[in-house]
Amino acid sequence: MARLLSASRAASIVGVPRGIIQKHIQNGELTSFEGKIKLSQLVKLYPDSGIEKDEMFEKIEEFIASALKRARYAKFQKLVTPDTATLASRLGNLSKELAETKTALYHKEQLLSKLHNHLTEESKKNNNSAAVYNSLTEWLNNTEKNITTNTLQIEPLIQKDDFLRIIAAQVHITPSGLEYFVEGKNSILEAGLTTGSALNYGCSNGNCGKCKAKLISGKIEKIKQHEYAFTEAEKNQNYFLMCSNTAVTDVEIEADVAGSEDDIPQQSLSTKVKKFEAINKYVSVLTLKTQRTKRLRFLAGQEVKLTLKDNIVATLPIASCPCDESFIQFHIKNNSTPFSLYLNNELKTGDTVKVNGPEGHFVLDKNSTKPVIFIAVDTGFAPIKSLIENALSLEAAEYIHFYWINTQAEKPYLHNICRAWNDALDNFNYTAINVAHLCHNEILNKDVFSACLSNLIKDHIDLANVDIYSAIPESLTEFANTFFMAQGLDAEQVHFTHS
Numbered sequence: 001m002a003r004l005l006s007a008s009r010a011a012s013i014v015g016v017p018r019g020i021i022q023k024h025i026q027n028g029e030l031t032s033f034e035g036k037i038k039l040s041q042l043v044k045l046y047p048d049s050g051i052e053k054d055e056m057f058e059k060i061e062e063f064i065a066s067a068l069k070r071a072r073y074a075k076f077q078k079l080v081t082p083d084t085a086t087l088a089s090r091l092g093n094l095s096k097e098l099a100e101t102k103t104a105l106y107h108k109e110q111l112l113s114k115l116h117n118h119l120t121e122e123s124k125k126n127n128n129s130a131a132v133y134n135s136l137t138e139w140l141n142n143t144e145k146n147i148t149t150n151t152l153q154i155e156p157l158i159q160k161d162d163f164l165r166i167i168a169a170q171v172h173i174t175p176s177g178l179e180y181f182v183e184g185k186n187s188i189l190e191a192g193l194t195t196g197s198a199l200n201y202g203c204s205n206g207n208c209g210k211c212k213a214k215l216i217s218g219k220i221e222k223i224k225q226h227e228y229a230f231t232e233a234e235k236n237q238n239y240f241l242m243c244s245n246t247a248v249t250d251v252e253i254e255a256d257v258a259g260s261e262d263d264i265p266q267q268s269l270s271t272k273v274k275k276f277e278a279i280n281k282y283v284s285v286l287t288l289k290t291q292r293t294k295r296l297r298f299l300a301g302q303e304v305k306l307t308l309k310d311n312i313v314a315t316l317p318i319a320s321c322p323c324d325e326s327f328i329q330f331h332i333k334n335n336s337t338p339f340s341l342y343l344n345n346e347l348k349t350g351d352t353v354k355v356n357g358p359e360g361h362f363v364l365d366k367n368s369t370k371p372v373i374f375i376a377v378d379t380g381f382a383p384i385k386s387l388i389e390n391a392l393s394l395e396a397a398e399y400i401h402f403y404w405i406n407t408q409a410e411k412p413y414l415h416n417i418c419r420a421w422n423d424a425l426d427n428f429n430y431t432a433i434n435v436a437h438l439c440h441n442e443i444l445n446k447d448v449f450s451a452c453l454s455n456l457i458k459d460h461i462d463l464a465n466v467d468i469y470s471a472i473p474e475s476l477t478e479f480a481n482t483f484f485m486a487q488g489l490d491a492e493q494v495h496f497t498h499s
């Protein structure tokens with residue numbers, strides 16, 4: 001039977017972003033059977049993606065890291081392996097599958113052997129049958145040679161697939177089509193949020209019932225008791241709480257995922273200051289921590305209103321990814337506004353900051369798999385950073401290029417993060433453009449900006465086929481929009497917010 005793989009699993013096995021596999025499907029290079037693709041087709045597109053058998057154990061850590069797309073976080077995170085019971089359960093499933101495959105193989109061997117005997121007998125009885133027999137035998141021998149060659153290519157990919165199925169279970173969510181992996185004994189909710197998915201949830205603690213989902217196939221296991229009570233009808237229909245269960249095997253579940261910013265409720269949270277740090281003389285970074293059971297639901301690129309003591313408020317874009325657990329980050333311009341002065345002179349670690357929101361429509365187009373260009377001017381990096389981190393965790397974009405235009409005398413304030421992405425990810429490019437010497441009072445004028453965009457065109461011959469997200473001064477938005485339209489982009493491909 002043909003081995004079928006989900007797009008996520010295929011991407012993990014051959015080590016490319018999921019967006020690239022989806023692109024192959026769109027281009028007709030891979031055929032999708034109800035969302036799954038054949039391993040035999042994948043091996044034709046990626047013939048060199050296997051690893052040698054004798055290198056298997058030496059390369060195992062490196063392999064797991066790349067297969068699970070952890071390269072970008074490898075410095076900060078350790079692999080979370082499943083517990084013994086989960087491993088035993090997954091091995092049990094694989095053993096069952098192996099037994100079924102062996103039985104099917106045995107039947108096929110018996111059939112072939114009987115066919116062979118039958119043809120031999122027939123050829124002995126009749127001279128005419130001998131020619132047919134010889135021709136069939138030759139065909140069988142040639143076909144077997146081809147199959148053997150194919151098998152040698154497919155075998156390492158099957159090894160990878162089986163290995164991944166032991167290390168991490170895959171979650172497939174309908175009707176959204178969302179896919180991600182659950183490692184260790186993470187809850188299905190936690191694993192989804194870590195990949196930046198906009199799953200519906202509330203308390204994360206088994207009380208509110210908002211993460212309720214229906215198990216369609218696969219095996220789950222309760223990892224914590226919950227107070228939320230299901231009705232008998234819900235129990236009979238396999239409803240469960242994503243925050244209180246992990247996936248033992250690959251699972252398919254029916255669950256709500258926010259399709260757009262309109263699906264995210266307005267929230268009012270009380271957070272604590274985790275850290276406030278001046279990065280250089282122009283910019284500081286504020287990190288807030290929410291309660292673990294009351295995290296902020298938002299889409300990458302959105303903004304919130306922050307209220308400090310004495311009712312000092314500011315509306316700021318969130319600079320972190322929704323995948324960052326309970327931490328939310330903001331980039332603050334060091335200037336003479338009451339908000340900046342308070343932060344720089346009076347704020348202490350542990351102080352309370354009220355957060356209201358989220359607002360804004362500067363969010364990723366989740367339906368697009370086009371290459372993405374991000375452009376930020378100075379602190380326009382805040383919403384762009386959120387979008388980049390989200391795009392990386394969702395692995396939706398085939399290719400990302402980030403241009404950071406810096407009008408300030410020093411290098412961009414989080415230059416090293418962008419350099420790290422650039423070094424660690426094959427499909428990520430970073431270009432820092434310092435125009436401080438061309439700007440008066442750090443104000444970017446049209447001529448300088450136009451020169452930056454002209455350079456960008458040289459890097460991207462097929463500019464009409466990309467999505468562009470720009471966080472630039474409001475005064476340059478119209479100019480940039482006209483510029484991109486002249487390059488053949490549609491309005492849906494170009495997204496703006498103000499830096």
Ligand code: FES
Pocket residue numbers: 201202203204205206207208209210211212228241242243244
């Ligand atoms: S998020 Fe509240 S019960 Fe799961």
